[in-house]
Amino acid sequence: MRRMMMLAGLTALAALPLRAQEMVTDFMLDNGMQVVVVEDHRAPVVMHMVWYKAGSADEQPGVSGVAHFLEHLLFKATDTLESGEFSKVVSANGGRDNAFTSYDYTAYYQRVAADRLELMMQMESDRMVNIRLSEDDIATERDVIIEERNQRTENSAGALFREQRIAAQYLNHRYGVPIIGWKHEMENLGLDDALAYYETFYAPNNAILVVAGDVYPEDVKTLAETYYGVIPANPDLPERVRPQEPPQTSARRMEFRDPRVSQEYVTRSYLAPERDAGDQREAAALTMLAQVLGSGPNSVLARELQFGTKEAVYVSSFYSGVSLDDATFNLVIVPAEGVSLADGEAALDKTVQQFIKDGVDPEHLDRIKMQLRASQIYARDAADSVGNRYGRALTSGLTIQDVRDWPEILQSITGEEIVAAAEAIFDKNNSVTGWLMRPELQAEVSQ
């Protein structure tokens, strides 16, 4: 019976195309702005996005949060648009717009009917160089981002824990500073800080245009040349070199206690290599390791700790190699009732060590590869997410070719490579362990 199952799996593998046709075209404007077009002609919709190769990790020390603050301020006035008019025009055209900031990128998008693409390009290219901010804008919007921090971080014990954990992970790299900013620095962000960031990084030679949906590359090219192509490149664009992490030589541990914690858990993260242009194999092995170890009920950790010993309510591993500088490989265990954090952590370590001895179950690896191939078929149902994938990769130091090669590299990873990746990454000296906990009983102090 088992053999039959495996054969069925193999047949299916052979039948799926190795690379789904995503219909992706790319070209470069004369001023250095890269353009990616993802075609999907099933519905007359288009996603228009501009990605800047600048995120929170590109900020200067002392002004944390300014990348994200500026993202908010780009919805204020320009030379030709009033404050708030940008979003008003988008919605009057039946569209939706927003933006997001990460460590390595800031991106703006509008989702509209395909025949409104030109209007979007006109407005987006305008605010690339023409914003006009007032001190009033600054004061009000700074209150908004502080409330955003309250909502996302201050009101959540888990988010505060995560912030401390990441800060403990990066001693020297700006990835250790939260994207939204440290509160005390956010409170002092001013007009000059925002404009300094804007003038340094917002330029066509530091941006990528991604258009996904019911469009043809020739038409996108004509429009892009008209609106983005006329903006001069910034000749003073700084090289993207950021302070790097020194080798980690001692394990770091932290405890975070908060009365708002209901479920205690343990996290473990290891500094890990990211995907590099032309060199993605190690990251591919780590990606597959995260799948094998901790994704789904049949993963090594779930099989052993959730279904086997029942020491965990939940257990998982995750890794994302899309990052300009060093990434992390993460493990988490939520111990079952009656299992202490220490015992949960020990069980996690033991299971990982046993996995390194036992190696990868070939059938399990085949199933993961089958799912990865199928995910390329499912991805064709969502052109936006294909566009997103390119935007993130291209702002994180990868090339179009790297994105295209990635699925085949994942398919070629062997069980031996996965184990080798595990042996290399799971070095206690290279780790941060965090315990999220409820407060200690306060018997002594409450007399």
Added chain:
Amino acid sequence: MMRFVIAAVAVLAALPARAEIEIQEVVSPAGVTAWLVEEHSIPFVALELRFKGGGTLDLPGKRGATNLMVGLLEEGTGDMDAMDFARTAEELAAEFNYDAFDDAVMISARFLTENRDEAMALLRKSIVAPRFDEVSLARVKDQVVSIIRSDAKDPDRIASQTFDKLAFGDHPYATSLNGTEDSVKALSRDDILAAHQGALALDRVYVSAVGDISAIELGQLLDELLAGLPATGAALPGPATYDLAGGETLVDYATPQSVAVFGHEGIERDDPDFFAAYVLNVIMGGGGFESRLMTEVREKRGLTYGVNSYLIPKDLGHLYLGSVASANDRITQAVDVIRDEWARMATEGPTIEELERAKTYLTGAYPLRFDGNGPIANILVGMQMDDLPIDYAVTRNDKVNAVTLDDVKRVAARVMRPDDLHFVIVGQPTAQDG
């Protein structure tokens, strides 16, 4: 002898010709009705099943039974345990999702054309013959209890659960469909079997499919998929009576930002004024950055990151709710602004400019929702649950455009009731200066 009917076809012609979406009503040989859009360019199908009546079907003393039952559907069937089931789905690269809501049980599937029969055979086993074994029962109970405990410390959940409790008395809507720690721990395998028989019945199933499948294939697929489910399920409870006067309820909770859920009774989905109310709410707090609440509370005063309002027409009751979050020393001001805006809209209604802007947004945005097999399947099953006609997608924008300024003003006076507005605030608000 094929007793197979395509009863009706509607074409969403609001879109350019090349992107027409042809919605077919398919009736299977055994009589199951489904709405189908054939889309053969990508070799997979998105299938949506909904069973009317979700958490509301829980029997007295068995709160959480329907939710727990749904959580157990993917935990094994026949001689497969939870891991066998997951492994087989992985081999097929099929994705199944099971979820419970107050008024519905949702089952979503995404599967490849090349192994459609195997994928559907597996899905069928999980729906028709789940194991509900004691080992899985204990494990999933622990997961649900963990969620209940987390909710008890989450300010957003505390606010909405408090509002529901105040609003709906003894009705199931008053409490979380997760149940309480005690009620979940007390559930037996027999309770789960009863919940399964009560919820997953043929007299309440709604189906949509979008993707690489023909009408005839879908009819056969559905008959095989659903054969063996009971013809009729458990009776739904009666309507929920809204029982909350205007005012304010403070839940003291040590956290830096207060969270507020506010609102009063809403309007039924099939009320003739529903469309006008829907447009009105887009203007008030349902749209994006341009809504009145966002403009007044966030853009002008910087009091919050997000404030919104939404109509909730449930099957057995209805609400008009909103939410906001502001630092403890600013929440009082945010609440005052919202109360003022609520009263202003009730008496003055929106301006003609606001109405026109909302209409262009709504009519322009509607076709954009139909942009993938998954999203379209979701829309189609929702339309059936709301008892809308198959040509609804064609006429919907006309209904929006037909709303006049008089309509929204009249409906604003009817639906927005500032005196009934009740705020549940979770946090530690401090008195405001000036």
